[in-house]
Amino acid sequence: MNNFNFYSPTYFVFGKGRENEAGKYVKRFGGTKVLLHFGGNSAIKSGLLDRVKKSLTQEGISFVELGGVLPNPRSGLVYKGIEICKNEGVDFILAVGGGSVIDSAKAIAAGALYDGDFWDFYTGKKVEKALPVGTILTIAAAGSEGSSSSVITHENGLLKRSAEGNALRPVFSILNPELTFTLPAYQTACGITDMMAHVMERYFTNTREVEITDRLCEGILLTIIKEAPVAIAEPTNYGARANIMWAGMVAHNDICGVGREQDWATHQMEHELSALYDVAHGAGLAVMFPAWMKYVMNHDIMRFAQFAVRVWGCEMDFQHPEITAKEGIAKFEQFLISIGMPIRFAQLGAKAEDIPTLVKNMRLGNCTVGSFVKLTEKDVAEIYKLAV
Ligand code: NZQ
Ligand code: ZN
Numbered sequence: 001m002n003n004f005n006f007y008s009p010t011y012f013v014f015g016k017g018r019e020n021e022a023g024k025y026v027k028r029f030g031g032t033k034v035l036l037h038f039g040g041n042s043a044i045k046s047g048l049l050d051r052v053k054k055s056l057t058q059e060g061i062s063f064v065e066l067g068g069v070l071p072n073p074r075s076g077l078v079y080k081g082i083e084i085c086k087n088e089g090v091d092f093i094l095a096v097g098g099g100s101v102i103d104s105a106k107a108i109a110a111g112a113l114y115d116g117d118f119w120d121f122y123t124g125k126k127v128e129k130a131l132p133v134g135t136i137l138t139i140a141a142a143g144s145e146g147s148s149s150s151v152i153t154h155e156n157g158l159l160k161r162s163a164e165g166n167a168l169r170p171v172f173s174i175l176n177p178e179l180t181f182t183l184p185a186y187q188t189a190c191g192i193t194d195m196m197a198h199v200m201e202r203y204f205t206n207t208r209e210v211e212i213t214d215r216l217c218e219g220i221l222l223t224i225i226k227e228a229p230v231a232i233a234e235p236t237n238y239g240a241r242a243n244i245m246w247a248g249m250v251a252h253n254d255i256c257g258v259g260r261e262q263d264w265a266t267h268q269m270e271h272e273l274s275a276l277y278d279v280a281h282g283a284g285l286a287v288m289f290p291a292w293m294k295y296v297m298n299h300d301i302m303r304f305a306q307f308a309v310r311v312w313g314c315e316m317d318f319q320h321p322e323i324t325a326k327e328g329i330a331k332f333e334q335f336l337i338s339i340g341m342p343i344r345f346a347q348l349g350a351k352a353e354d355i356p357t358l359v360k361n362m363r364l365g366n367c368t369v370g371s372f373v374k375l376t377e378k379d380v381a382e383i384y385k386l387a388v
Contacts, residue, residue: 001207001209001210001212001213001259001260002207002259002260002261003259004258004259006254006255006258007166007169008146008169008253008254008255009166009169009171010145010146010169010170010171010172010173010253011025011029011171011172011173012146012172012173012175012249013025013172013173013174013175014174014175014176014242014245014246015175015176015177016176016177016178016238017176017178018174018175018176019048019051019052019055019136019174019176019179020051020054020055021055021174022052022055022056022094022134022136022174023055023056023057023058023059023061024055024059025134025172025174026056026059026061026092026094026134027059027061028172029092029132029134029171029172030091030092030132031061031091031092031094031132031134032061032062032091032092033061033062033063033064033088033089033090033091033092034056034061034062034063034064034090034092034093034094035063035064035065035066035081035084035085035088035090035092035093035094035105035108036049036052036053036056036063036064036065036066036094036096037066037067037069037081037093037094037095037096037097037101037104037105037108038065038066038067038069038095038096038097038101039067039068039069039070039071039097039098039100039101040067040068040069040070042097042138042182043096043097043138044067045182046179046182048096048136048138048179049096052094052096052136056094063094064084064088064090066080066081066084069097069100069101069104070100071098071100071278071280071281072100072153072160072274072275072278072281073100073101073103073104073107073151073152073153074152074153074154074155075107075118075119075152075153075154075155075156076155077104078104078107078108078111078118078152079111079118081093081104081105081107081108081111081112082108082111082112082118085108085111085112085131086112090112090131091131091132092131092132092133092134093105093108093109093131093132093133093134094133094134094135094136095133095134095135095136095170096135096136096138097136097137097138097139098137098138098139098141098142098191099139099141099142099143099144099151099194099281100142102133102135102137102142102144102145102150102170103142103144103149103150103151103152104150104152105133105135106130106133106144106150106163106168107121107122107150107152107163108131109130109131109132109133109168110127110129110130110150110163110165110167110168112130112131113129113130113131119154121163121165122152122154122161122162122163123161125163126164126165127163127164127165127167127168128165128167129167130165130167130168132171133168133170133171134170134171134172134173134174135170135172135173135174136173136174136176136179137173137174137175137176137179137245138179138180138183139180139183139187139188139191140177140180140188140191140192140195140241140244140245140247140248141187141190141191141192141194141195141248141281141282142191142194142248142252142281143194143195143198143248143249143251143252143253144170144252145170145173145175145248145249146169146170146173146249146250146252146253147168147169147252147253147254148164148165148166148168148169148254149162149163149164149168150162150163150168151271153274153275158275158276158361159275159361160271160272160274160275161271162271169253173249175245175246175249177238177241177242177244177245178238178241180241180244180245181235181236181241182235183235185232185235185340186280186283186340187280188228188231188232188235188244189228189232189282189339189340189341190280190281190282190283190286190341191244191248191282192224192228192231192244192282192339193282193283193285193286193289193336193339193341194248194281194282194285195220195224195244195247195248195251195252196221196224196251196289197266197267197282197285197289198251198252199217199220199221199251199256200217200221200266200289201257201262201263201264201266201267202217202256202257202260202262202263203217203218203221203303203307204263204296204300204303204304204307204372205260205261205262205263205303205371205372206261206300206371206372207259207260207261210259210260213256213257213258213259213260214306216250216255216256217256218310218311220247220250220251220256221311222311223243223247224244224247224251225311225335227239227240227243227244227247228240228244228335228339229338229339231244232339232340261371261372262371263370263371263372264369264370264371265292265369265370265371265372265373265375265380266285266288266289266292266370267285268362268369268370269288269292269358269362269369269380269383269384270284270285270287270288271284272358272359272361272362273287273288273348273350273358275361276350276354276357276358276361277348277349277350279348279349279350282341283341283342283348284348286336286341286342286343287342287343287344287345287347287348287350287387288383288387289332290329290332290333290336290343290387291383291384291386291387292383293329293332294329294386295373295379295382295383295386296372296373297322297325297326297329298322299372299373300372301321301322301325302321304324304325304328304329305317305321305322305324305325305328307325307328308324308325308327308328308329308331309324309328311328312327312328312331312332313331314327314328314331344387344388345384345387345388346388352385352388355381355384355385355388356381358384359377359380359381359384362377362380364376364377364380365377
């Protein structure tokens with residue numbers, strides 16, 4: 001196991017009706033003037049936004065509103081949010097929505113305390129300070145409610161990039177599984193795929209003696225595999241939604257990734273897909289993850305066989321572990337199909353002839369991406385081809 005520092009200060013407020021306590025927690029974490037940030041219609045339609053506003057008002061907290069965050073959130077609204085914060089003396093940002101709203105809130109939070117262009121943080125500059133962000137999560141997926149990162153797409157060139165820093169971890173996150181009852185099955189499945197990907201980006205590692213995090217990863221995946229079909233078949237099943245919601249958090253706040261090399265090549269390849277075609281992040285991952293697995297499997301066949309046996313219940317073939325490994329990948333693909341995810345380029349609307357553009361947009365040059373196997377531009381092109 002490698003040395004590590006782990007700082008995860010988010011205060012989690014979990015359970016039915018807990019969004020009604022939003023005002024109390026904003027106050028506890030020092031907010032007096034709030035930017036209330038949200039997405040399209042879902043939070044308005046469900047009445048959630050009104051409940052949150054009521055809770056803020058009850059605590060005597062004033063707020064300004066900024067809605068309209070799109071999935072794959074864009075830089076334009078971030079610039080607008082930063083301007084509002086600076087002009088209105090906002091000292092707290094409350095994100096009501098999914099990963100896109102939360103990431104947009106984080107970008108505004110960092111930009112509001114910075115004199116330069118917020119995009120600097122998305123091109124390598126570490127975020128050292130940001131306004132406090134609180135979240136009320138409405139979709140279990142990205143894990144941004146507990147993570148130290150934010151992903152934004154710059155309209156100028158359609159570049160989808162991420163920023164990092166513990167200052168981006170929300171000070172509190174309210175997780176009420178009931179708020180996810182209204183999710184369409186497709187969005188539920190995209191979220192499930194994303195959280196599985198967050199675990200697998202950590203699971204496929206070259207670091208040895210990481211039994212504790214291996215087992216945490218496997219436990220999270222087993223839980224998701226069990227609960228996902230229930231949440232999709234019965235959208236109002238509280239137990240399934242609750243387990244999925246907490247799985248999304250533990251999959252990505254890094255508790256299962258500490259002390260080990262992590263990969264993240266598949267996420268970077270997917271980000272180019274969602275930047276170019278504006279597809280849901282989870283759907284893009286469903287297409288890219290099996291392709292990546294097939295390409296890198298031989299690098300450590302025993303790790304893939306372990307994944308197959310412990311996560312997918314395959315029987316170990318000690319003579320031919322590559323057969324077991326392949327079986328695990330096949331079961332993963334079948335699972336994705338069973339929850340309604342695409343697994344090929346065409347199902348996403350992506351085109352084989354765009355592969356050179358996707359590769360070029362990654363701007364790897366002579367560098368590599370990933371750590372389990374360090375991939376060159378040529379490797380990345382081959383993996384995209386496997387997904388066609
Ligand atoms: O805008 P509204 O109307 O709310 O609709 C949203 C959106 O269309 C809808 N939705 C959300 N909650 C709902 C709901 N519809 C009905 N009922 C509800 N309760 O779902 C759609 C997707 O929402 P979005 O926020 O985009 O989903 P998600 O949470 O999957 O976030 C995806 C973004 O997060 C980034 C992705 O790249 C993508 O941009 N990621 C962020 C990470 C992080 N910050 O740590 C890590 C991830 O790897 C990921 O890259
Ligand atoms: Zn993700």
